[in-house]
Amino acid sequence: MNQQVIYHKEVSTLGHYDVVVLGGGPSGICAAVEAARNGAKTLLVEENGMLGGMATSALVGPFMTNYDREGNRPLVGGLYREIIECLAERSAAILPEYTDSPSIHTSFIGRYHRHVTPVDAFMLQIVLDEFAEQAGVEVLLYTRFVDCLCENGKISSVILAALEGLRSVSADLFIDCTGKADVAFAAGVPTWKGDEENGIPQPGTLMFEVDNAVDEEFTARPKQPVKVYRTPSKGCYRVNHHRVFDADAADSRSMSNAHRAARKQVLESYRVLLEETPGFENARISQVASVLGVRESRHIKGKYTLTVQDISQGVSFEDRVALFGYGMDVHPRTKEMSGNFKVEVAEVYSIPYRSMLPENCDNLLVAGKTISAESQAAGAFRVMPCAMALGQAAGAAAAIAVKGGFAPDKVPTEELHCILRAHGAILD
Numbered sequence: 490m491n492q493q494v495i496y497h498k499e500v501s502t503l504g505h506y507d508v509v510v511l512g513g514g515p516s517g518i519c520a521a522v523e524a525a526r527n528g529a530k531t532l533l534v535e536e537n538g539m540l541g542g543m544a545t546s547a548l549v550g551p552f553m554t555n556y557d558r559e560g561n562r563p564l565v566g567g568l569y570r571e572i573i574e575c576l577a578e579r580s581a582a583i584l585p586e587y588t589d590s591p592s593i594h595t596s597f598i599g600r601y602h603r604h605v606t607p608v609d610a611f612m613l614q615i616v617l618d619e620f621a622e623q624a625g626v627e628v629l630l631y632t633r634f635v636d637c638l639c640e641n642g643k644i645s646s647v648i649l650a651a652l653e654g655l656r657s658v659s660a661d662l663f664i665d666c667t668g669k670a671d672v673a674f675a676a677g678v679p680t681w682k683g684d685e686e687n688g689i690p691q692p693g694t695l696m697f698e699v700d701n702a703v704d705e706e707f708t709a710r711p712k713q714p715v716k717v718y719r720t721p722s723k724g725c726y727r728v729n730h731h732r733v734f735d736a737d738a739a740d741s742r743s744m745s746n747a748h749r750a751a752r753k754q755v756l757e758s759y760r761v762l763l764e765e766t767p768g769f770e771n772a773r774i775s776q777v778a779s780v781l782g783v784r785e786s787r788h789i790k791g792k793y794t795l796t797v798q799d800i801s802q803g804v805s806f807e808d809r810v811a812l813f814g815y816g817m818d819v820h821p822r823t824k825e826m827s828g829n830f831k832v833e834v835a836e837v838y839s840i841p842y843r844s845m846l847p848e849n850c851d852n853l854l855v856a857g858k859t860i861s862a863e864s865q866a867a868g869a870f871r872v873m874p875c876a877m878a879l880g881q882a883a884g885a886a887a888a889i890a891v892k893g894g895f896a897p898d899k900v901p902t903e904e905l906h907c908i909l910r911a912h913g914a915i916l917d
């Protein structure tokens with residue numbers, strides 16, 4: 490049945506902001522905090538009851554390496570560093586300089602995994618609340634972006650499903666950090682899902698945590714593809730095991746089926762741990778993620794599309810806003826495929842600002858895993874430290890654009906670099 494209904498409704502407005510950030514995951518929190526610290530009146534909208542996105546609601550961790558390919562020098566500083574230092578002070582993170590691979594913190598995976606940052610998911614929620622509050626960001630949890638109103642190539646207002654009903658919010662500038670490019674898609678920006686050839690996304694995984702494992706007895710990489718990463722707490726591990734294929738994060742039916750299938754997989758993963766993984770014979774499930782982990786959804790078409798070649802050759806873009814060195818971690822997209830890291834990355838590669846500027850919309854920035862990039866290229870920078878660096882860059886750019894009264898594509902690179910460097914970002 491392909492029937493349509495027309496729905497008209499007047500909705501009340503929640504006000505006007507300089508910057509509205511949609512999505513409070515690793516990129517969204519950094520975008521909002523950076524925009525607010527630079528003087529923008531900022532609203533952060535998140536559909537779940539917590540900030541942190543995949544890092545909290547989907548129990549994804551550790552924060553992947555923020556070092557170059559060989560693990561010799563850090564490439565992401567800024568807000569990422571501030572947040573993990575704040576967690577480490579409370580014994581809720583192990584700083585990357587104190588971890589190495591292969592080890593219990595990397596499930597004994599060697600390549601690309603030197604200097605990961607294990608974090609406690611609940612303390613991360615607390616710390617992110619504090620960062621938002623201290624920066625003066627207004628946070629709306631339990632509020633979902635559903636649509637936007639556009640005029641003359643710009644978004645004038647977004648429509649939010651608040652708990653009290655539909656509401657609108659206007660802003661000078663919007664930042665899409667939904668991890669699905671929901672805002673860009675609704676604004677008419679060209680997007681595509683998954684890989685360019687057949688639209689298949691990387692698989693999803695329902696993550697969970699176990700405690701009561703014996704660290705000393707866990708001494709080798711477990712049977713593939715079980716991966717277990719020690720958290721900052723003794724005997725406590727994040728489990729990243731089964732995969733659900735073809736889960737479309739922007740489709741309710743697809744996600745309902747995928748999440749239910751993934752729930753059953755958790756029991757199977759737990760059995761493998763108990764019966765086949767030394768050190769986990771008495772492990773207990775302490776928590777299961779409330780949200781299915783989604784590695785890939787939409788990609789936007791932006792002013793520049795980052796390519797696999799750019800990443801493997803280590804192109805240093807003049808308008809770079811982040812450096813990174815993690816490998817192209819593309820999980821098999823179907824049951825029949827195998828292997829993750831197929832193309833070698835450069836020691837250091839960079840992400841250009843233009844990849845965050847969408848086509849067809851003059852007051853929108855996009856940050857995080859959905860920026861304009863080939864699917865396989867995104868497989869490299871999609872992880873959390875880089876998402877945070879991109880979010881911080883988007884927040885700084887948004888504040889400059891609002892202050893100057895111009896569109897984000899007119900932000901001077903020197904000014905953006907100057908602010909980012911002053912705030913701890915690593916660009917050289």
Ligand SMILES: Cc1cc2nc3c(=O)[nH]c(=O)nc-3n(C[C@H](O)[C@H](O)[C@H](O)COP(=O)(O)OP(=O)(O)OC[C@H]3O[C@@H](n4cnc5c(N)ncnc54)[C@H](O)[C@@H]3O)c2cc1C
Nearest residue numbers: 512514515516536542543553634668782783857858872873
């Ligand atoms: C199973 C799995 C394992 C992974 N392993 C690692 C790892 O070990 N280390 C690592 O660093 N990275 C890992 N990653 C990758 C990493 O988690 C993500 O790529 C990263 O979180 C991307 O950040 P983001 O801000 O772009 O998006 P997300 O983390 O997806 O955040 C998006 C946020 O937007 C919110 N949102 C979405 N739609 C709307 C809407 N319409 N309205 C309001 N809010 C909305 C969501 O609730 C969420 O909070 C893994 C990912 C998965 C799925």
